[in-house]
Amino acid sequence: MSEPVPNPAPRAAAPLSADLEIKDAQLIFSAVWADLLEHHAGDVRFPNEFIWLGGAPGAGKGTNTPFIARARDITAPPIVISSLLTAPQAVALKNAGQMVGDREVIALLLEELLDPRYRDGVIIDGFPRTKVQVEFLKLFYHAMLDLGGRDDSTQDANKPMFRIALLFVTEEVSVERQLKRGRVIREHNRQVRESAVGELLEERVTDLDPGLCRKRYKGFKDTTFEALQSLRQIFHFHFIDAEGDLPEVQRNIVREFAYQSSLELSPEVFALIQNIPIATQLAxxxxxxxxxxxxxxxxxxxxxxxxxxxxxxxxxxxxxxxxxxxxxxxxxxxxxxxxxxxxxxxxxxxxxxxxxxxxxxxxxxxxxxxxxxxxxxxxxxxxxxxxxxxxxxxxxxxxxx
Structure with a gap:
């Protein structure tokens, strides 16, 4: 009795879809990058350090972002992608009847990154989230390398340091924290309505329904988590366990972002000093x-x-x-x-x-x-x-x- 032959069509569709995503990302990025260089006459200076921060719903990105910034001596406020979409430029696009798609998002992000206050370092909260955005990130990195390579005098200044930071919690913890956030906000709003003191906070439907909470987590796991994991072999990757209480999570952050000279120094400088023992190793x-x-x-x-x-x-x-x-x-x-x-x-x-x-x-x-x-x-x-x-x-x- 012969074995049934599996249908090869589903396996063939995935690479084709991935190829199209990569091609779309390349076309969109090339157009945005060309517009940016033309608008700024080629005089662009991006931050020295990028921390691309992702996390499951309820992982505590908003709570821990200031702590991560202090750990890396970053003084500029984070760039929150969801807030960037409510910026005046994005609102103007919406008012003009235009969609704020991938091209518009990356154009807004790159323009924002040119702000001098981000020069020493920046945390970008919520990017990349999809495979297309992952491709944007790779293209952006190589474009910066090319930008720095044009002139030896500016090469070090434009050499980017990309860090991927992932705050991770399990589905159970994520759902519990989302529902707790919903209860806290609902109670806050109840007190505001009764006392007429304070401001109402946004009540998310997804923070009130366990099924929707699980759906949000599944969306993160299937899309964002997989996208970020694909960058593990390319950039400095920090997988941060965010399930414990705040002090424990912050200890995990400190351990993950501890100074690592082999990662942060140029190979030439590190080769000169690497034989000098590290103080903690001596002790x-x-x-x-x-x-x-x-x-x-x-x-x-x-x-x-x-x-x-x-x-x-x-x-x-x-x-x-x-x-x-x-x-x-x-x-x-x-x-x-x-x-x-x-x-x-x-x-x-x-x-x-x-x-x-x-x-x-x-x-x-x-x-x-x-x-x-x-x-x-x-x-x-x-x-x-x-x-x-x-x-x-x-x-x-x-x-x-």
Missing amino acids: RHARQELVRRLEQYGRENPDLFRGVVELIESKLLPIVQAHAMSGHAQINSEEALLDEPVALRMMIDVFSERGFHVTVDIHRIDVPVRVDPQTWEIICRTKKVFQIEIRYPPSDIRRGH
Whole structure:
């Protein structure tokens, strides 16, 4: 019995549709870009950093956008695509009976991005949302690269940094938050109507019906989420878990947007500095390294190590204890034992192991010894003084008073 042959038509339709979308995006972008360059006589300067922010309904884009801006030192307000469609230019188009389609949206967006207040960085809320808009984004990026490549003197200034940031929540969380928002707004409006104080807020039908809430989430998952995921291999991609409470979500944002020199520096500059360790990496294994060194001192230089410990116990520790209230002791020592570099390292490590923070400055002072009777030249000897600064938690006797 032969196997049924599946109909290949549905599989063939998808690539054809995708090809048409890409072609449409290319035609529209080319026309908009040409108009923009002509209108501004080729003198265009876009932001240095773009954060293209997307998120499921109820993911908290409005709540978290200011925090993301602070995390990236962006001072300009975000560009919200839904608000851009109510801007005077968009309203004028509608009043003239014209549709505000993809061409008009991208033209409005690119014109807005030329505003000097966005020069250092900008967050764009709600773009891209569709596959066509994803193609616009790719075309825009390459157009900026070409723009920067025209003149070596402006290449760095026009080299764009694109970041895709996705605030993600599950369907259950999304629906719950949408319905909660609807209840809060409805209660607010009830109080405004009863008291005649305050302003009414827009009540979205989609925030009141669980079925519509799920439909909105499905629309996001099927369209926007898939579109943004397609950019993962092209641009810096930040997938941010937005399901927890606000402090947890903000910790996730900080972790995602932490400075990453390999991403943000040019390859040439990063190659020069990459062998210098990152401070947090040093601290990560500092305790293990300290233990290893102390054990090595005991094995390889037991007599010297014992002498350093005796010096600490007999001469340094009494001074430290006398300053216990302040948590800070400064000691000048001329101990010959510390002339040995290994001994100095031992002293610092022993204090560190016991919870003290120690720094040592070495000062060399010329001390007159005699005068040459023939030349009257003053003969000096060099005295080495070790200035040891020791810090530790102060006494808490007076705390609370």
